[in-house]
Amino acid sequence: MLFAMTQKNIVVIGAGFAGVYATKRLAKKFKKDPDVTITLIDKHSYFTYMTELHEIAADRVDENAIQYDLQRLFCRRKNVKLVTDEVTTIDRENQLVKTKHGAYPYDYVMLGIGSEPNDFGTPGVKEYGFTLGSWEQAIQLKEHVRDVVRRGSVEHDPEKRKSLLSIVVVGSGFTGTETIGELRDWRESLAKEFKLDPEELTFTLMEMAPTIMNMLDRSDADKAEKYMIKRGIKVMKNTGVVGVHDGYVDLKDGSTYPTSTLIWTAGVKATSQAANFKLTQGRAGRIVVNSHMQSVDDDKVYVVGDVSFFDGNSDRGEPQIVQGAEASAQTALDNITKQMNGQTPDVDYKASYSGFMVSLGSRYGVANLMGFMHLSGFFAMLMKHLVNMLYFVQIYSGYYLFQYFMHEFFRTRNDRNLMRGHISRQGNVLWAVPARIFLGAMWLVDCAYKVSGKESWFIDKLRLPFTWLQPAATSGASAAGADATSAASGGGADAAATAASTAKQVFSLSYQYGKDPMAVFNVMPDWMASVTKIFIPNQQVAFFMQKSMTVIEILIGLALIAGLFTWVAGGMSVAFTVIFCLSGMFYWVNIWMIPMALATMNGSGRAFGLDKWVVPYLQKTFGKWWYGKPQALYGNDAK
Template structure:
């Protein structure tokens, strides 16, 4: 086939989804090039913008570098530039700095906040339609709270400490819920009474959250009210000033922070493409997601307008963006294979999840499962994590876990802070050294003298390895260091056996398991079926124990060594070879997995070096602008 170019404009939910799948589909086809153009070098996880705005997660937590997302896709060219127009006569996508030839274009440039021309929103209000908006809002709120805390004029102080969100859709309710979550930290930083910071949600309609079932919306409303948020229904905002807003009923409301989330429209540039636009500037497409004006231009996500199911178009949500991208990409694949490009868009929305801060949310799954509180939040996190798996990004899956669960601040996670703490690894240094020393002491018995595990004496006390006369003897009571070479020795020494540094209390130490659980028995028997394997295993185990001990003392690969230590200890317990007095090893081994090798250990240098080297090899060197073939 002759060289074909697919140009995808916009690396949002729709664009990234389509690029991943097209790249996979054409991975063996050297003649197909996929060019992904975005004005940013990263994908913005738009649905979590409010988390940045309310300082729950670090600013870069919702920026996913495109090079990292597409590093293993050699057929994808990444371009960081702003698309200005499409030259349909010459089949070129034009950007500020170049032009890119295309056979098919997929336009997914998203949407932006719509203030419906309300006076003052642009000058004095805030919106939440991009990463930049989120950062700007966060800085503004920090600033007004600091200023409010030292303001003596009561009216000015009230306006500075009053936060108003207009619009009760996804963006509005998630934003007010998240900001309310931030309140106590904000107040503490400025030595304020938290009650002084007030929140109001204004909605023009007589009810809020009208995209949800009434029962879910009512639950959410009750939660907001309980948290002291003023829910103002039938309230239209008709003007915005720097210290108050004008309401439709002629009254005013004091605030220096008006966040406008009452509507979205197509990104302004949509008008530059010469394609038919409809309601809110969205570009009109047919059921195949191709523009009504040009069958080689597909339009997907928030910017597209398909009126097949509703005269208001499809909802501007992630599921809609991905479903439209899917329709378009299948049609592009068909067209390139010479088949009819007539696959029609199928709307399938599996539910809604709305968070009101880090600990509470409401969800409606598949129209019949209604969740609230912890379970709704859990569902939201699971869906978010699924996104990374769908897009084959283990790296960002890991980062998401860190930002949302394990490295959160001020108890702002689904577990109310219980699984997140940033401590000093120095405090686990003694535990690491002690654990390492324990392995070394244990190994010292196994590599020297008559008890050496390298001598041709069987040390593993399993009954199926014993000579026939005593093969029925239980393995119970035998331990890793003193298991004798024959069955008789095994049974007589078992009761007195000690493991490593364990000691006797005057009574015999108590075994964790007197004998192996039956499932463990079967697995062990399958893995160590005869004496040859047993000899090999006992020597290998000794070498591994030695390496773990040395590595722990030196602080090298402590995460892995801690994990392996915990795993070995559990296996010893289950094998009927371990005492309760040694059980400390499991929690200590888990504790040293906290990166304890970074305190007076080699991990301080080795881990960053490996991260850097491996990252460079796998993801390439990060850069702000990506190269591509460009027609000047």
Template sequence: MLFMAKKNIVVIGAGFAGVYATKRLAKHYKKNKDITITLIDRHSYFTYMTELHEIAADRVEEDAIQYDLQRLFCRRKNVKLVTDTVTTIDRQNKQVVTEHGRYDYDYVMLGIGSEPNDFGTPGVKEHGFTLGSWESAIRLKEHVRDVIRRGATEHDPEKRHALLSIAVVGSGFTGTETIGELRDWKDVLAKENKIDPDEITLSLIEMAPTIMNMLDRNDANKAERYMIKRGIKIMKSTGVVGVHDTYVDLKDGSTYPTATLIWTAGVKATDQAANFGLQQGRAGRILVNKQMESQDDPDIYVVGDVSLVDEDGTGKGQPQIVQGAEATAKAALLNIEAKIENKAAVDFKPNYSGFMVSLGSRYGVANLMGWMHLSGFFAMLMKHLVNMLYFVQIYSGYYLFQYFMHEFFRTRNNRNLMRGHISRQGNVLWTIPARLFLGAMWLVDCWGKIQGSGSWFTDKLRLPFAWLQTAATSGASAAGADATTAASGAEATKAATTAAKSVFSLSYEYGHDPLAVFSQMPTWMYNITKTLIPNQDVALFMQKAMTIMEILIGLALVAGLFTWLSSAATVAFVATFCLSGMFYWVNIWMIPMAIACMNGSGRAFGLDKWVVPYLQKTFGKWRYGTPKALYGTDTTK
């Protein structure tokens, strides 16, 4: 028996619009138990569609743009996840019908997205490749690897040229970003297959006389110059009218040899859009009014690429981009809330703050708010920030972190914005000596503190703070304390009769005393320390506890266990010792060495190789549960 809430909202499609709307609705109604939101998608994950080219050109791992729905919604108790394919909407009975069940609704939000449009060009389906899904990106990547491998060993010049030629049709967002990413991958492929990179030919084919027509002309020209400089062939005013296994037919009657034709020349509503009995417009998109209601049923809202708002009467509709998807979803969810809460409806308000296009991992062009033009590093940085902003909008700190890691730290072959300098794929083996030395330093330093006359585990005061020394000299325990100067804690560490002059150096100099980082504690540090360690009893406890912590840090570094935390603790301890007047410039090397050891050095010949993945798996399961391929076990048949 299907659970009946007072209001059921069913969201069809876990794309940009669907996930955005579901998150916002779930938060808005998190305290209202009478509202249930059901999110239905044929996959158990959300695909970050705008980054498919990164998968197709092997920049990131295959699962880098897959975001599990359970991880996105596990904390939203008013959201029900269903993995199924929607077949139709029974408007008479107000039920969404899937292959395996039915779901009652009061309001439906339909966001089933778009798919590539080949305009009926012969051979595209049989011999071409598109980038409309995660599966198609994987298929393209495997094909490219295969043809380059075969081309590298092909003796026939014509066959070799066709196998080593890759052509992209269409210079929109998908086409230009794909060709740019393939250019980055080209050098890697050439090296892996032992061929000259110049043998791999990349061509961008565009029917119009100019490319990248969604951008300002100056920005587009700048991008074109960059592509040409990197060896990409630009073929303008060139139409493809047929696709074959090893060549394509061009509109002028000639042929172009290529075994890899990637079609990105247009998009249309998914074929599934015709199953709902709703009026369709250009490219199969479903017609809606300004409140995002379908023209056939005011309780069915259509959002994202599949919707068409004909504001200017041209029939073109709003751009099929992420900003458009979010804007339509926002209008739809606000109007659903308005109906439930008896408020006034709102109109769809397109808000396109700019356009950004990447041409590989390190270069891009951007036009923000119509007046700010960026290129290169700053354009790519802005693109990453905008991508990360989406995760902020859907309240997913987990996947914000994962995006950051995938794009900056888990890439290979220097293919990230920082040119590989911060990539974790670099060999961390060489930091093992630094880690072992740093750990050994802590243990050797602590050896004199745990045994003999200098032990810190006796009742003899070792902390050289002025207020503690003053108290000690006035009581019965004065004989057990070192003579100190009341003016400052740091002065207590110096021999009062020394004649040598303290000298700044980053290494020990024979015949000189090392210079302290701070000759005396700053006033604010003095006040904090005196508050935390007000008397000898607390001081005796703290000196024992500090020694134990130093030993644990040393052991952890040597064993490679919790290396990041141990290294961070090293930095914190050294900074505290410096501010306390108990540390010298000659030992300041500990800070940069500890930071260097934070690069994952514990995973090479260290316990972190097993402990950290185990903890990540255990705590991930505790917080998010076990990701599944199917959701929804209480459906009605």
């Protein structure tokens, strides 16, 4: 199938960081030029956010969380043609990009097909090891880890059990350190699922060099190493892996190390597809380019991202990171624009690395910004998220910026996000927190007058408006009722004024200026009076109940604000409100307390509240006391 030639056609091969970045900007630059078409070709219909593969491999986010559909990215760009196909070669003589199912003419082509893991021919890596160079490999690794932990949990043989429950990562670059950190984050939930002692799951980082994380300043790398060791990750430096087998690996010093999960992250190279284009290749198979990002073989073929090799700044080429991909793409599109305008493509590649950030799980990271700002912990992770989100701003995708925010902060499980689960939709009801705090504050504010002064409920002065307690009273809503308003209604003086007033009470669910609110019950129902007389038969008991109720109301308020035993506090709020209604001490305009209290009962104490720690602790403690500790194996001492 051969497509008709437009006046100017730019073909971008590869929807990676560089390809998507370039396509978005080219589309915007030429959006008013009907003679320019940008064709983006990729074997997948989506862009994979490659720097977050470790999050998929360690089950932090859903599998599709780092897949961004190309249609959603480019649906508003009418000058962009999307093609899902695999490119086989570039026919430079006829200026055609050939795929398995078609051919696409070009005036300029931008090649950004990325990189893949490099095992340097180490025996056994392909057969028994795992790499992390694609979405599919991340899924495969996740399924494998779950499988070996499942099998290890019921393995009786101590040696096999140790191998199955040992996870090893080789290489301490960005991918290696982020992978080991994320897998360690997964340990507790894995152990709980398969009824294991978490300490049995071991994690080891192996590095051939005498130091780890050599892309960072030593101070930042040392902080990261200390954190890993503190988390129980074994760091083995000066350790080379020379062979991988089923259940163990061979080390350079002649020893072996037991593991059924070896993850190789010790190097990358240009994707093997690069050889198909018959362009000059350099170190690690990367295609050699000049300072304008043009192939040294053809000035109409631009090569960007990890697959390009520019040795103007280092004989090792530019770092294969996102910042380098974006910089090379920007250089290429600037030069293509110049060529299309009849100018000399003389824009040189400029290395601009604003910093390096490495995460070690969902809550801790290290960062070096601008070469002088060093961050660790919460702020380093926050900066990493901000930089990731900045990419979506750069490619003009509000939709996926929102999606990133959701899956990193709101859709995570087992507290694995920067806010330690407080804002995760999986474990709490975040949006009920303001209602919880407001309801608690209302209890405290309306109890304030009850604890001191002449209105105090702690002096022996009758506040409850029940007729049998005060024979001289003319009704349950008379002068005695002036001192007996519920804490919830907050209408102490208003109750007396309302009872004495001849104005008509108005039914409403909100206060209406100049009108008297209607009580739910003006007079306590007979059945409620009969029950109440049993519990409060005389004034002495009434004095005790007044003090006790006030203390309970204050405790309810404090518990709701602190998020402690929120389910109980919410339930008691509902119960007290119902009692106040039936006692003739409550207005319709305050009935909102019941649905609000019910809403707070749905886990709101686990978001920015003490229930996040207290409830799981109590569940674990009482569950263990009552049922004992579940195990994967009973009557076996294999460890």
